[in-house]
Amino acid sequence: MKFDETSRITVSNLWRTKLRTVLTTLGVVIGIGALVAMVSFGTGMQKNITGMFETNDLFTSMQALPSKINMDEVMHGNMESLQKQDNKNVPPLDDRAMGRIRILPGVDVVYPEISFPVKIRYRGQESRTLAKGLPVEMGRYKPYSAIPYGRFFKADDEKSIILNPFLLRNLKIRLLEPGNAKKLSLEDSLRGLRSLPPDSLLGKEVELVTSVVDVSSLIQNPMFTFGLGRGVPVKETTTRLKIVGIDAGRGAFEGPYRDRGIQLPLITAQRVPQMGFSSVWDLLRSKGQQRGYASLYVRVKKMTHLDPVKKEIDKMGYGTLALADQLEEIKKGFVILDMALGAIGTIALVVAALGIINTMVMSILERTREIGIMKAIGGSENEIKTIFFIEAGIIGLLGGLFGLVLGWCVTRIANTVANFYVARQGGPHVDYFYIPPWLILGAVAFSILVSLLAGLYPAIRAARVNPVEALRHD
DSSP states (O other), X not given: OOHHHHHHHHHHHHHHTHHHHHHHHHHHHHHHHHHHHHXXXXXXXXXXXXXXXXXXXXXXXXXXXXXXXXXXXHHTTOHHXXXXXXXXXXXXXXXXXXXXXXXXXXXXXXXXXXXXXXXXXXXXXXXXXXXXXXOGGGGGSTTXXXXXXXXXXXXXXXXXXXXXXXXXXXXXXXXXXXXXXXXXXXXXXXXXXXXXXXXXXXXXXXXXXXXXXXXXHHHHOHHHHHHTTOOOOEEEEEEEEEEEEEOOOOOXXXXXXXXXXXXEEHHHXXXXXXXXXXXXXXXXXXXXXOOOOSOEEEEEXXXXXXXXXXXXXXXXXXXXXXXXXXXXXXXXXXXXXXXXXXXXXXXXXXXXXXHHHHHHHHHHHHTHHHHHHHHHTTOOXXXXXXXXXXXXXXXXXHHHHHHHHHHHHHHHHHHHHHHHHHHHTTOOOOOOOOOOHHHHHHHHHHHHHHHXXXXXXXXXXXXXXXXXXXXXXX
């Protein structure tokens, strides 16, 4: 029997029992749809997190720390072991160390990480946030190369500042995007927010308020200050800076209007009066270690340069911290998540496979006489098996293709509903589902494979039908 004749018989058999074929195929469609929807959620989350790493250049950046720090010890709160580390012979993380790191092959940018708490005042309103110093070179890279409103710094000593929408909302200002005349919500109106276009803020001055130790008060009356528990005397200093840019302020996984702090030119940040303590790494510095920068930001030219540069910095005696090191662990976590979600979707596909077995066994009972005739006129067992395998394969193919369509529709609806809710909370639009090419091909192939396995028993049973008894079958 030729293959085209076998295929014609198969299609004829499926068409003869249209309702049963449709219902059986529908079970496979639901199973594949559930599988695709589940796995696409896991791949979508992985894609978003990996994209966040790339957007923030976490694959090409690291921190250089003044001493080697075991992050496991820090996470478990074992600070005593950190203090016992022998870092006395390690040179301080100062300008000289920064110069040594800068000349390493593959290093692109190195600068001291300077951050400190500040208070911003503008038109009678004020808000607390964190200020961060950045060199002009960082304007070439994301996210600073894509500031939506205004520009990045032109000089390291420029008296300027970059704000974000979260901070502006605390200052009772809601940014009115170009071409968007959306009115304030009732909640925003009750909070006293004003809608202003970004251009109206650029060029305006804000007051940057920082706290410093009041040395004069300590000299005049030190016993009174500490002896009666009044605390360390501080005073506020004010620095006036011009707004040159407004950052996007939030990302896919930062929640609605999360504060990303403000940015200052590096030298300007160093000149702003502030407390001596600027980083948690100051607390983790070993006893006897000379004071230098709390940490350095090191950016390499390519991701392949990250490990060699880390090793060279480690040889100098300094510690390193790169979030890219955790990427493999994150990927392993997503593999487990995808497996768990895929297992849930596979359950529905297994149920569909049982439906295929039931359908084809019933088909054998109904076509026993027909099978006997085919064997009586010379049909082999392999040809009988092929007919039933093709029937199972067609059900699997149709179920896989329509299951992909169902899965895609489900993910689009779920994504729309999720983003509608997030948008009402002020969050950004995020694609929570992602269907890569390997999932498309894999889903169809898996559907066919499961269907063929489900058709294995019916095919063998059909091939073993005794032709004499089959011809006697009523």
